[in-house]
Amino acid sequence: MHLKIMHATNGSVQHQRFQIQVSNEVLKKAIRGDRDAHSVLYQTYSNAVYTLAFGICGSQQCAEDVLHNTYIKLLNKLPSFEGRAPLGMWLRQIAVNESLMYLRKHKKHKAVISSDEYDYIEGYQDSDEAYPASAIDFTKQLDSQNDMTCLLNKLPEDMRLVLWLKEVEGYTHNEIATLVNKTPSYSKSVVSRALQFLRARMTQHDEINYSVGEH
Amino acid sequence: MHATNEQLLEIIDGEQCEMSQHVSSCDHCQITLTELKSFESDIGLQMFSAADRVPSDDVWEKIQSSLDQEHLDSNRLDPQADISQQLSNVHPLVAAPQHSLSRPIYALAASIAFVGLISIFMFSQQQNNQLQTQIMQASLNELMLNSRGLEHVLQKVADQNLALTVANQKAADRLYWRLTYVDQLINQASPDNTERMEVLWNDRIEALNELNQIYYQQESTLNASEI
Numbered sequence: 035m036h037l038k039i040m041h042a043t044n045g046s047v048q049h050q051r052f053q054i055q056v057s058n059e060v061l062k063k064a065i066r067g068d069r070d071a072h073s074v075l076y077q078t079y080s081n082a083v084y085t086l087a088f089g090i091c092g093s094q095q096c097a098e099d100v101l102h103n104t105y106i107k108l109l110n111k112l113p114s115f116e117g118r119a120p121l122g123m124w125l126r127q128i129a130v131n132e133s134l135m136y137l138r139k140h141k142k143h144k145a146v147i148s149s150d151e152y153d154y155i156e157g158y159q160d161s162d163e164a165y166p167a168s169a170i171d172f173t174k175q176l177d178s179q180n181d182m183t184c185l186l187n188k189l190p191e192d193m194r195l196v197l198w199l200k201e202v203e204g205y206t207h208n209e210i211a212t213l214v215n216k217t218p219s220y221s222k223s224v225v226s227r228a229l230q231f232l233r234a235r236m237t238q239h240d241e242i243n244y245s246v247g248e249h
Numbered sequence: 250m251h252a253t254n255e256q257l258l259e260i261i262d263g264e265q266c267e268m269s270q271h272v273s274s275c276d277h278c279q280i281t282l283t284e285l286k287s288f289e290s291d292i293g294l295q296m297f298s299a300a301d302r303v304p305s306d307d308v309w310e311k312i313q314s315s316l317d318q319e320h321l322d323s324n325r326l327d328p329q330a331d332i333s334q335q336l337s338n339v340h341p342l343v344a345a346p347q348h349s350l351s352r353p354i355y356a357l358a359a360s361i362a363f364v365g366l367i368s369i370f371m372f373s374q375q376q377n378n379q380l381q382t383q384i385m386q387a388s389l390n391e392l393m394l395n396s397r398g399l400e401h402v403l404q405k406v407a408d409q410n411l412a413l414t415v416a417n418q419k420a421a422d423r424l425y426w427r428l429t430y431v432d433q434l435i436n437q438a439s440p441d442n443t444e445r446m447e448v449l450w451n452d453r454i455e456a457l458n459e460l461n462q463i464y465y466q467q468e469s470t471l472n473a474s475e476i
Contacts, residue, residue: 048297069313076309081301089300101304105312106319182299201293202300207262226255233288 048202051082052122061121065112072109079122080105083129089198090133092187100136104129130199130213137191185235189228196221197228252278257285385443392450399457406464411471417463424463428456 056064056078063071080101087100107128115124186194196214199205200221207218207225214221252260252268252275259266260282272278413421431453438445 072313073309076312080304080308084304085297085301088302089296094302097302098304098308101308102312102315106315109312109316110319182295186296186299198296198300201289202297222255222258226253226258229258229285229289229292230254232292 048082048085049204051085052079052126053120054078054122055120061115064109065115075108075121076105079125082122083125086126086129086198086203087133087136089202090130090195091136091191092183092194096133096136096140100129100132103136104132107132126203130203134195134213137195141191181236185232188235189231193224193228196224200225251275251281254285257282258289261286261289382443385447389443389446389450392447392454396450396453396457399454399461403457403461403464406461406468409468411464411467413463413467417467421460421463424456424460428453428460431456 056074060071060074064075083104084097084101087104088094088097091097091100104125108125111128115121189197192214196210199210199213200207205213207221210221211218252266252272256266256268257272257278260269260272268278272282431449435446435449435453438449440446
């Protein structure tokens with residue numbers, strides 16, 4: 035049930051985070067260079083940017099670098115912000131571009147899964163809200179998280195990027211094509227192949243789990 | 250033949266593809282479509298859940314120190330900007346940077362120099378034109394003088410009342426007509442149009458020369474027959 039509710043809203047969770055608006059007063063102060071206003075902007079959007087970067091690059095180091103560079107760029111560009119699009123969406127565009135730049139610079143970069151798993155466990159232990167009700171729930175959630183993290187890390191970087199932009203950020207194939215300098219057909223084909231890959235692996239995994247459970 | 254994964258995804262995205270009709274009527278494709286739709290939305294959730302993290306606390310501190318460093322670097326690169334900024338903090342009158350005044354002064358000097366050059370050029374052009382006109386006028390005066398001289402000579406010859414042959418008389422008549430016509434044109438022409446006047450006076454001289462030639466030929470023939 036919990037999954038179904040999340041499922042219904044998931045497509046827009048990340049999108050909604052970027053849609054959050056800050057007050058005009060904060061925005062004006064931030065444009066003038068007020069440090070407190072900058073801090074408000076960071077608190078409002080940092081989670082969304084961090085998650086986006088982590089989703090695209092797959093490592094904590096990359097996500098932190100992208101978050102850092104995105105905010106430096108945002109605060110430097112802020113005086114030229116005309117307000118034609120919401121600030122959050124403008125920031126998302128900067129974050130996507132920064133992630134792309136990071137990937138291009140670190141072509142051979144590979145995520146360190148074990149370290150991420152460790153961070154995840156630590157995060158759960160530190161957070162009271164997200165702490166599962168029982169040890170079984172905790173194990174199940176951790177398994178599911180790690181399965182997906184492992185599977186995503188198996189995808190080539192380009193495929194992971196396109197899949198994230200399409201399935202989580204809600205970009206259209208045309209928008210993705212423009213971003214990666216390819217055709218919409220390329221984007222469609224990549225998403226299709228990535229979904230096929232994940233589906234096959236997840237079905238396989240479910241079958242193994244089911245057979246283990248039987249014994 | 251059933252729809253491919255990619256075609257089914259296009260249908261899920263609301264796009265029309267060539268297999269749309271087939272999918273709507275094929276049970277197998279309908280089942281695959283429903284499964285794919287469900288899987289696609291699940292995968293979005295799972296990807297988001299797997300990546301949803303909170304950044305470490307020191308990232309904001311790093312951003313702030315980077316911004317401070319950038320500010321320092323930019324001041325170091327442009328010391329004049331820093332000084333003028335400091336001056337502007339001290340007193341608004343002192344703050345007016347020197348280069349903001351020097352620019353209009355340079356512009357003014359450049360425009361004065363430009364106007365001066367143009368004036369000199371125009372003056373020299375005018376001088377040249379005047380000189381040219383004077384030369385033309387002198388040449389015209391010379392032509393007029395020659396013409397008068399020839400006319401005087403012709404008058405003297407004509408006064409002798411030499412009987413011309415029929416052919417010479419006809420030629421002389423034609424030349425007199427021509428002379429009269431040229432005179433008319435000279436009277437009508439503008440005296441400022443020196444080039445035109447020069448052509449007309451040359452024509453006049455030519456006609457007078459030819460007339461004189463006719464009379465001299467006649468005179469020399471008569472003298473020869475008397476001898």
